[in-house]
Amino acid sequence: MLRMRGAVAVSFLFLGCYFVVCAEFPVAVTASLIADVRAHLYSGCVYILHSYFGYDKELAAVWSAAAGLLNIGVLHVQHLIYEGYDSCPSPLYVVLNRDLLILSEVSAAGKFSGARWLVFLHSVSELSLLDVPFDCEFLAAQWDGEVARLNDVYRISPRVSLQVRYFGDWSLSSRRNWPSVGLYRRRTSLDGHVIRTVILEDETYVSLDRMDNEVVLGGYIGHIWSELETEMNFKSNFCKSIDGGTGSEKNGTWDGMVGMLVRDEAEVGASSFLMTVKRMEVVDYTYSIDEAGTNVYIKRPKEYSLSWNVPMAPFSFWLWFCVMVAMGLLSLILPLACNIQRHHGNRNERAFGFRDSWLCTLGIFCQQGHNETPRSCAGRVVYLTSHMCAIVLLAGYAGNYISYLSAGRPLVMPFTSLSEMLDDGSYRLGVIAKSAQLNFFDKATDSLFKEVYEKLILPDIHNLPSDYVDAFKRVCESKYAFMSSANVMRRFTANLSCSVIALPRATIPGVIAMTTAKKFPYLGLINHK
Known part of the structure; x- marks a missing residue:
C-alpha cells in the first residue's frame, strides 16, 4: 500500500464521505480531475480504493501523478468495508475502472448510504444493476478524448430505475462549470414514492382525520408532515402504533413505534419522540421540532403559608x-x-x-x-x-x-423534588406506558432515579396510565404524581376536574423530533426541507 503524502491514508465510509471511481483516462487527466473534484467537494483528503495485494504499476502511476497536486493515499476496499476509518473528515475515495467490482462489494456491504462517488466509465449503462441510494452523491464521468461529461446518478428506491441527471463538463483547457448548490438542492423530488409511516395520536402534536376518503394528519407535527409530502413529492402509507406506545426498551427489545422502526415494519415515525441516548442507538432523529422538558405534576395544594410577618x-x-x-x-x-x-x-x-x-x-x-x-x-x-x-x-x-x-402567597407543597417525594412516601409516580419517560428510570444509572423507579414506579408497573386523560384523572383523584411535558399538560388543563402544579425542582430538559429507521435515505432531504 502506498503512503499518503503528508498523512497516513486511513478513514471510513460513513455519512458525508466522498467517493471517486476512475476509468481508462490518461494519467494526467485522471490526476487533474481528481484534484478538481476534491476542491469542488471541499474534501479533507483523497484515497484510491483498490482490491489488489502487492505492488501495482498502474495504480502507482496514478498515485504519483496525483500526489504532485494534492495529498492522496491508497486504501484496500476490504479495510474500508470491514474496519472503517475515521482519521480524516469527508475523505474523497477514488476507484479505477478495472476495479469496478469494488462497487458491488461496497453496495452489498451497505456502505453507499450517505457517501459521494465520482465514476469514470465508458457508459452509464455499466451501473444499471447497481443500487445507488438517494442520499449517495454519485457522479459518473464519461471521456470522449477531450471533455469529461459528469452525470449525477442515483435511485429513489431499489425498485425504481436508475436516475441520471447532467452535472457538468470538465476539460484540461477550460474551467469547470459545475453546480454550486448542494445535494438536496438538486434532488428535491421522490417522484411519488410511498413511505411507510407510523403514527400515534396524542391530541397535541398528531391527530388523524379523513378528508375526501383520504387519511390526513392534523396537529403541529401532522401539518409539518403534510407540507413535506407536498414539497418532496411523496405519499404516506399510515399505520398506528402496534401497542399504543412511542417506544421503550426492555431486555434489549423495543416496543411501541421505535420497535416497529427497528423491525422494519415502518420507515418513519411521524409523531412526537423525546430524544434519548438509548433511542439514538437504534433509530435516527430529524432536526428537533419543539422543546419538551418533562415535569412532575401533582394536584395543586389548597393550603397557603401565611406567617405573622x-x-x-x-x-x-x-x-x-x-x-x-x-x-x-x-x-x-x-x-x-x-x-x-x-x-x-x-x-x-x-x-x-x-x-x-x-x-x-x-x-x-x-x-x-x-x-x-x-x-x-x-x-x-x-x-x-x-x-x-x-x-x-x-x-x-x-x-x-x-x-x-393574591399572587405571592407561598403554597404549602408536600415536596418540591424527587428526593423529597421519596422521603414523603405517600405518592405514586406515573409515566405513560411504553414511553421514553419510563426508560429515564428503569434504565437509569443515577442512584436517585433508580430508587424512584424501585419505590414509586415499579410497584404499579402493570397499571401505568395508557393515555394522558387517564393519567391526569389519577392526579386529580388520588395522591398521584405524573411526568409530562408542559405542552401536553396545557392541552388538558381546561378539561381537568382540578388544578395541577409542577414540582419546581423536578424538571428534566428535553426536545422532541420525528424518527426514522437507521440509514433512512431520505432523512437528509427531510432535514433540508
Whole structure:
C-alpha cells in the first residue's frame, strides 16, 4: 500500500464521505480531475480504493501523478468495508475502472448510504444493476478524448430505475462549470414514492382525520408532515402504533413505534419522540421540532403559608429602615423650623416639642388627622413634605401588599423534588406506558432515579396510565404524581376536574423530533426541507 503524502491514508465510509471511481483516462487527466473534484467537494483528503495485494504499476502511476497536486493515499476496499476509518473528515475515495467490482462489494456491504462517488466509465449503462441510494452523491464521468461529461446518478428506491441527471463538463483547457448548490438542492423530488409511516395520536402534536376518503394528519407535527409530502413529492402509507406506545426498551427489545422502526415494519415515525441516548442507538432523529422538558405534576395544594410577618413583607428591611429614618428626621426638623420662626418674631407659631412633633409625624404616616397646624411657611413645608412621603409610601405599600396576598402567597407543597417525594412516601409516580419517560428510570444509572423507579414506579408497573386523560384523572383523584411535558399538560388543563402544579425542582430538559429507521435515505432531504 502506498503512503499518503503528508498523512497516513486511513478513514471510513460513513455519512458525508466522498467517493471517486476512475476509468481508462490518461494519467494526467485522471490526476487533474481528481484534484478538481476534491476542491469542488471541499474534501479533507483523497484515497484510491483498490482490491489488489502487492505492488501495482498502474495504480502507482496514478498515485504519483496525483500526489504532485494534492495529498492522496491508497486504501484496500476490504479495510474500508470491514474496519472503517475515521482519521480524516469527508475523505474523497477514488476507484479505477478495472476495479469496478469494488462497487458491488461496497453496495452489498451497505456502505453507499450517505457517501459521494465520482465514476469514470465508458457508459452509464455499466451501473444499471447497481443500487445507488438517494442520499449517495454519485457522479459518473464519461471521456470522449477531450471533455469529461459528469452525470449525477442515483435511485429513489431499489425498485425504481436508475436516475441520471447532467452535472457538468470538465476539460484540461477550460474551467469547470459545475453546480454550486448542494445535494438536496438538486434532488428535491421522490417522484411519488410511498413511505411507510407510523403514527400515534396524542391530541397535541398528531391527530388523524379523513378528508375526501383520504387519511390526513392534523396537529403541529401532522401539518409539518403534510407540507413535506407536498414539497418532496411523496405519499404516506399510515399505520398506528402496534401497542399504543412511542417506544421503550426492555431486555434489549423495543416496543411501541421505535420497535416497529427497528423491525422494519415502518420507515418513519411521524409523531412526537423525546430524544434519548438509548433511542439514538437504534433509530435516527430529524432536526428537533419543539422543546419538551418533562415535569412532575401533582394536584395543586389548597393550603397557603401565611406567617405573622406578612404585614411587613411588602417592604424590604432596608426600606422599612429608611421609612423610620425619614420619620425621625421630619420629627426633628418640624420643631426646629417652628422654634426658629418664633425666635425671629413670629409669635403666632405654636411651640412644638419633640414628643408632639413625633406624634404628629407618626399620625401623618398612619393617615391620621391632627388639631394643630403650623402657621409659619417653614413649618407648613415640613408638614407638606411629611404628607407627600406618607401618600407615596401608602400607595406603594398597598399595591405590594395586595399583590403579595393574591399572587405571592407561598403554597404549602408536600415536596418540591424527587428526593423529597421519596422521603414523603405517600405518592405514586406515573409515566405513560411504553414511553421514553419510563426508560429515564428503569434504565437509569443515577442512584436517585433508580430508587424512584424501585419505590414509586415499579410497584404499579402493570397499571401505568395508557393515555394522558387517564393519567391526569389519577392526579386529580388520588395522591398521584405524573411526568409530562408542559405542552401536553396545557392541552388538558381546561378539561381537568382540578388544578395541577409542577414540582419546581423536578424538571428534566428535553426536545422532541420525528424518527426514522437507521440509514433512512431520505432523512437528509427531510432535514433540508
